Amino acid sequence: MTAIENNTVATVHYTGTLPENGKTFDSSIDRDPLTFLVGHKQMIPGFERELMGKSAGDKVEFTLSAEEAYGEHNPDAIQEVPLEMFGEITPEVGMTLMSDSGPFNVSEVGETTAIVDFNHALAGKSLTFNIEVIEVRSATEEEITHGHAHGPGGHHH
Ligand code: ZN
Numbered sequence: 204m205t206a207i208e209n210n211t212v213a214t215v216h217y218t219g220t221l222p223e224n225g226k227t228f229d230s231s232i233d234r235d236p237l238t239f240l241v242g243h244k245q246m247i248p249g250f251e252r253e254l255m256g257k258s259a260g261d262k263v264e265f266t267l268s269a270e271e272a273y274g275e276h277n278p279d280a281i282q283e284v285p286l287e288m289f290g291e292i293t294p295e296v297g298m299t300l301m302s303d304s305g306p307f308n309v310s311e312v313g314e315t316t317a318i319v320d321f322n323h324a325l326a327g328k329s330l331t332f333n334i335e336v337i338e339v340r341s342a343t344e345e346e347i348t349h350g351h352a353h354g355p356g357g358h359h360h
Contacts, residue, residue: 204258205339209242212352213254214338220331222266228325236337238356240346247272250332257336266331276327281310281320289317 207213215237218230231237239245241254249271257263269275292300294317298309304321311318343353351358 205341206256206258207241207251207254207336207339208256210342210347211241212238212340212342212346212354212357213241213336214238214356215254216335216337218333220333222329222331228330235356238352238354240342240350240352240357243347243350245351253332254334254336257334257339259336259338261336263334263336264331265334266329268329269327272328272330273323273325274327276322280322281318283316283318285316286312294319 205211216231217237218227218232220227241251247267249265249267252271253263253265253267286294289300294300294309294312296309296312299306300309300319307319307321308324309317310320346353346357349358353359
C-alpha cells in the first residue's frame, strides 16, 4: 500500500478544532475529502509532516503550534487605511476582502478610516486536527511539474 511521502497525492477527511475551546474551525466531513500533492507547500507545514508514512485507513490526531500552522499573529499586519481605499465597497466589521497583498479582515470602521487585519484568521492559534486517510497514490509527472494534484478533488484544466 502506498504511504504518504513527498510526491504522492493524498486524499484525507479532516476536522480541525481549537484546543483552547474545542470549537471546530473547519471540517471536510460534510463535503468531499481534501486532495493534495504532498511536498509542494500546498498545506501548512506541520500538517504534512504529521501525515508522513500514513496510508489509506489510518486515523491520526495531532496538535500543531501556531508556528507550524498559520504562523504567529503579526501586529504589523494590522493597518489603518482611509475609507476611500475601499472604492465602491462599504466596509463592515467582520468582512473579509481581497487586496493586491492578499485577503484581509475588517476589524474596525471609523468616520474616515478603517482598521484592517492581514493576519490569517487562525494566526497565533494552536490547531488540533483529526485526520482519516482515504487514499494515497503516486503523483504523475505532470502533477509534480504543476505543483498540484489533478483529477477528483484536484485541479481541472
Ligand atoms: Zn495542473
